[in-house]
Amino acid sequence: MTPPVLELRNAGLRYRGGAADVVRDVSLTVGTGRSLALVGESGAGKTTLLRLLLGLARPTAGSVRFDGDELSLRDRAQLRRFRRSVQCVFQDPYSSLDPRRRIGAIVAEPLRSLGIDGRAGAVPKVAAALERVGLPADAADRYPHEFSGGQRQRIAIARATVCDPRVLLADEPVSALDVTTRVKVVDLLAELKQERGLTLVMVSHDLSVVASLCERTAVLEGGRVVEQGDTGQVLGAPAHPYTRRLIDSVPRLPS
Incomplete structure (x- = not known):
């Protein structure tokens, strides 16, 4: 199973x-290809659970498991697989994008930080990711302030999905x-x-x-x-x- x-x-x-x-x-389980919502009032613990699932915080009781194995922040090989497999889109499209960087560099960041592609190899993947979210390839040469809030959130989604998580x-x-x-x-x-x-x-x-x-x-x-x-x-x-x-x-x- x-x-x-x-x-x-x-x-x-x-x-x-x-x-x-x-x-x-x-206790929660998330099956492959399935979807789970965490709902509740502010302060209920929803974002804290998301931080645990992202590996940004360690549980003080119980465990977080990835593909059946307990997630260990000291296991570099496992953590590398985890970071490539699990990506996040944050709430605020205005603050989640660096205003000093062009969109192409922002979207390519996961490819570089995870060692998937260098600058040249990232270009077609960035263009494909932007197209997938309904933005033209020339968006890569522009800055975040040139886009609306909805477009910025699309950029954030392109960044999160460019490495095929x-x-x-x-x-x-x-x-x-x-x-x-x-x-x-x-x-x-x-x-x-x-x-x-x-x-x-x-x-x-x-x-x-x-x-x-x-x-x-x-x-x-x-x-x-x-x-x-x-x-x-x-x-x-x-x-x-x-x-x-x-x-x-x-x-x-x-x-």
Whole structure:
């Protein structure tokens, strides 16, 4: 049986000097080619879980596993495979791109930092990545301030996918965008997932985005998972009172 590509087993994290765990006793599995949403109020622990899954923080309890093996930040060979396989799109398209660098250099950064390609070899891959997200190849010669917010998020997605990762972790990838642009970026993520077989883990406050993109949903409250399962079941017939409160709090147009 193929192990999940990413897994948390009874994971917990308490920051140094902290009086309480930020997250505790969290178990999640992310199967290859599947999608998982992490939802909950601000401070529930969603971004902390994403940091654990990215290897940016070590759990103080339990473990993070990659392809069935515990993720060790001291195992350079494993960490290299992990960094190539798992990439992230951050929340703010304005601050996640270096304003002093041209787009081509920004998108090519994973290729260089992971030792996949040098400058010459990166050029066609950068052009292909930009085309894949709906931007012309000449965008590579321009700077971030020349693009709109939605275009910048497309650039961030191109950077995250240029090295053909297996897993994309997205932290509120559309929350900083206007409604029309948000729909376009959600459609783009759905296309990439379908066409490239990407595994997607997404933090989001927007339950409509979750419903359209993710097959499974985990609901966090106070650093713990209170409910998880098929998205249609979790959002359509929630079992936990906290999940019901989250759904009830979604603004609706008057009938």
